């Protein structure tokens with residue numbers, strides 16, 4: 001029993017949690033709807049509030065003429081071992097009410113807070129918990145009384161609105177219906193029974209309660225109904241005698257009223273034989289036992305539903321992201337984790353696994369060689385220009401054996417052409433990397449919920465790339481300058497060890513081949529000088545179309561500057 005009582009307590013807690021989270025039934029599948037609860041239904045002034053107060057043993061509900069209950073009141077009763085009775089509202093959790101007159105006022109005020117002081121209704125429930133040694137664990141929902149006509153100050157739709165609200169509570173399969181009918185009214189005209197029959201035709205969730213037995217006309221009694229002969233339900237009918245209006249006015253104590261009620265049944269000639277199954281105390285126990293039974297039956301489906309909801313929420317959390325820690329250290333750690341996630345994706349683009357890195361290879365493999373091929377070496381190394389450069393380099397003292405200064409200037413001038421394509425390669429790689437940063441940010445799942453961090457990472461990465469571009473540019477230019485500014489002795493030796501016969505053979509039309517002391521600026525000599533830059537440039541690669549035929553034959557002697565340049569660019573890439 002103790003276990004079952006704590007189970008009802010647990011269901012109470014879940015119900016409160018549902019309300020805090022805004023789940024008080026309504027559209028779709030909700031946990032609130034899966035939990036069993038007792039809804040009190042009846043016509044206006046049928047005695048609903050009186051029944052609730054009798055069950056609680058306290059006088060705490062607003063009273064008055066007309067429509068008093070305008071919002072559902074979820075009343076959770078918690079049995080305590082001993083101590084003072086007190087009440088707590090969910091909307092005012094820090095306030096503990098020991099004065100039940102103040103509870104009544106708070107219910108009125110809280111009703112007005114949502115509906116205003118009008119006679120309108122609202123389906124947002126008020127949650128009230130009562131802790132007392134005189135109650136059984138039970139959750140009851142007091143609902144507005146069903147009416148037939150709208151009174152002054154009410155909209156025409158009020159009758160329908162109340163019925164719809166009450167219906168929305170009682171039509172749920174987990175709702176236990178406490179159908180209140182005054183005994184001095186014909187059962188056939190009972191609003192509560194009419195609605196209960198509609199939503200629960202088999203009567204298995206309906207508990208019939210007859211109030212005002214003491215007000216029946218003399219000579220009549222309700223045994224037909226109470227014995228289940230007039231209207232059969234699965235559960236036995238319970239008769240109740242509440243405080244009359246006169247008792248209320250006289251402030252008759254609820255405990256005394258309970259005792260009087262007990263005495264009424266025990267001494268009644270009509271209901272004496274039913275006394276042990278009558279009265280508000282018995283009704284409370286009956287409902288509590290039934291609630292326990294229902295919870296026991298529902299436990300598997302409630303657990304399944306909670307687990308399913310947990311799974312769904314976890315899946316949603318995974319999608320929208322886990323909560324972010326409040327302290328700075330944990331936040332910094334998280335930001336670093338997110339940056340690492342971005343870094344992983346970016347590396348995959350560069351190293352493979354995701355597309356992008358191949359475009360950088362394309363810059364060196366296609367774009368750079370194509371640009372080099374277009375360099376104007378034929379113009380720069382034309383006989384006319386070679387002569388101009390050599391004579392200018394010689395100045396007023398023509399060279400004796402080899403035009404060393406001329407060589408140097410020609411080679412320097414040729415290699416300087418590499419600067420343009422080399423810089424363009426840096427720009428092209430920079431462009432690809434920038435594009436990969438953009439793609440990587442978009443593809444990093446972890447970053448999806450942090451748009452500000454996304455733009456911060458993009459800004460930081462682009463700033464870094466901009467810096468690396470400048471450094472890369474400087475590095476490649478320095479490499480080109482290094483190549484053009486230092487020609488080794490070995491280079492000049494190779495140049496002169498080069499057999500002169502090959503080009504000379506090819507230049508047979510030169511009838512008078514010049515010797516070093518003959519004509520310094522003879523075509524043959526100049527042509528030979530003009531080859532020298534090609535010794536530093538792989539002309540087979542670079543000058544496919546423009547190179548002179550003779551020079552093509554000297555290919556095997558040529559140093560491959562491009563390779564040197566490529567190595568330099570690799571270093572530059574490593575820098576980026």
Ligand SMILES: Nc1nc2c(ncn2[C@@H]2O[C@H](COP(=O)(O)OP(=O)(O)OP(=O)(O)O)[C@@H](O)[C@H]2O)c(=O)[nH]1
Nearest residue numbers: 044045046047048049050145212241242243244245
């Ligand atoms: N004599 C007698 N009077 C009763 C009994 N039950 C209720 N009353 C009186 O009937 C009137 C209405 O009772 P309530 O308990 O306020 O009825 P209600 O259904 O909650 O009314 P609304 O919330 O306005 O719909 C009050 O004056 C009660 O004192 C009863 O069993 N015997």
